[in-house]
Amino acid sequence: METKAQNYWIKIFHTLNESQKRWCAAQKATEIGYGGITKVKALTSMSRTTITKGIRELRDQEQLEKKIRKEGAGRKKITNINENIVRELELIMNENTAGDPMSALKWTCKSTRNISDELNKKGIKVSYRTVYNLLSEADYTLQGNKKTLGNSNSENRDEQFIHINSEVKKYIDNNEPVISVDAKKKEQVGNFKNTGQIWRKKSDPKKVHDHDFASLGEGVAIPHGTYDIQKNEGFVNVGIDLYTAEFAVNGIRQWWYLMGKKNYPKAKKLLVCADSGESNGSRNRTWKINLQKLSDEIKIEITVCHYPPGTSKWNKIEHRMFSFISMNWKGQPLESYEMIINLISNTTTKKGLKIEATLDRNEYEKGIKVSDKELEEINIKFNKKNPKWNYTINQSKKRKNK
Known part of the structure; x- marks a missing residue:
């Protein structure tokens, strides 16, 4: 050589x-x-x-x-051997998940060893290390505790979550609509600073007002969302006045006529998952009165399941829809109502989330009093399990007799 x-x-x-x-x-x-x-x-x-x-x-x-090992040789991925493992893992996680509404990540309070044991009981042999890898691929993460819950101690909290999960499964199995509803925080409309950053030319930041005085803006925007759990679709009714029970129910009404009726033409029932407080609260009489009006109008039985006090961040709309809206408009001044509608409507995800949005220019009256007599006229049936959080409103008896 x-x-x-x-x-x-x-x-x-x-x-x-x-x-x-x-x-x-x-x-x-x-x-x-x-x-x-x-x-x-x-x-x-x-x-x-x-x-x-x-x-x-x-x-x-x-x-x-x-x-020499050939290409593609070696141990096969568990997901190739057993296609059901991802679906079974999702079922376990959906029963035990929560999310920070400002993050797209999900977290679990079950350990990988416990999840592995549950999968093994279902006939899927998998190690806790494989569970860890599968959870990472599905955007789950380990997170520490965060002080977000209120002081109220709901002794029936766990039972209520199990009940909600059971009801959701039952409705979806029967192809009946299940929606999660809530209001996003009120936003000032105008050239005001919005938390976050956007791409711009170097040394050319977007100039905004140095004070958030209401007089400098166009008004306020109150986004009330309705999220269809089964279809992964959402609707946001953007109010300009007050966040009242009538406004909250009107958001559900708008969703039904724009999306729900089309997706569920044979629907006879509607399940609404909502928080326990504010305008769609479990004790709010005006909320129930307006749900009665809606049931009469669309001729559908409406069942409501409230999340226990202090657990609003478990509401699926928070981490499946609102978090992505926040990420889509971060760093972008909400200069006009038109811009807000466009930013919401153009929010999407890799999993195919679709959102429609409209502007609600109606003025809503605050502090409406509902008498005991009016309350008695509501065709409502309370569930035996946690009746204050679970009830069904059907068409009024007067309407049915017509």
């Missing part, structure tokens, strides 16, 4: 693993011919026996192929 080529060959030789070195030395000895083994032995410090073994392996092509 020429000195330059020889040095280059030796450099490459020393980067190889044991088997590759043996075959490379054997190939070079064969290439040299007579006296090749002796020359290669001197260059590589390999024994004659090892080089001779390499020559035999090169000649025995079938044996060599067994030693």
